[in-house]
Amino acid sequence: MSTLNDRQRAFADYYIESLNAEQSAIRAGYSEKYARGNAHKLVANSCIKNYIEERMKEIESDRIAKAEEVLAFLSASLRGEVLEEVVSTESIEGMIKPVILKKQLSAKDRIKAAELLGKRYALFTEKVDLEGNVGVTIIDDIGTLEDA
Structure with a gap:
């Protein structure tokens, strides 16, 4: 080539x-x-x-993010290592000025990261009880060649 x-x-x-x-x-x-x-x-x-x-x-x-990158981000989020930017205001000499602050993720976001990691590693199982009698019914509706 x-x-x-x-x-x-x-x-x-x-x-x-x-x-x-x-x-x-x-x-x-x-x-x-x-x-x-x-x-x-x-x-x-x-x-x-x-x-x-x-x-x-x-x-x-x-x-495209790889699986390892996603898992690393979720783990960092869970541990509080990820900071998010929040816009706030501060008053200077009677004027209001916007200020960008960095803060840890909220507890809700950290719990969501933990939930997603838990799903990935199958840490949570739902208990499902199945009971019942499932009967088998055979229907013979296939005719013979003479019926056609």
Whole structure:
């Protein structure tokens, strides 16, 4: 598989940003005339297409939180290590000024974090009593070939 030249790589990067092939080609240094008629060919080029797919996977994986990250955040929230920003006001010389304060999460939020962690580790089980007599009824409504 051949590698991309600088202009093709620039086109692919601009295309990832805008998803507009013609404008991406122009920004990458292709002439307007070429871009107008042939930008779709650049997107269809197998090397460029593979590069775009690889970059999109990298971008996607960077954006999505992994399970370990979620569990670490819930644990930090439960322990009171996460601070939230709250807007408050303070009065200075008769004027009210907004102030941003950092405070620990509320007990309600910490309990919710504990609940979610407990669900993850199956710490809570619900007791379910099932009783009853389930009878089996067989219905023979399938006829024979002679009935058809």
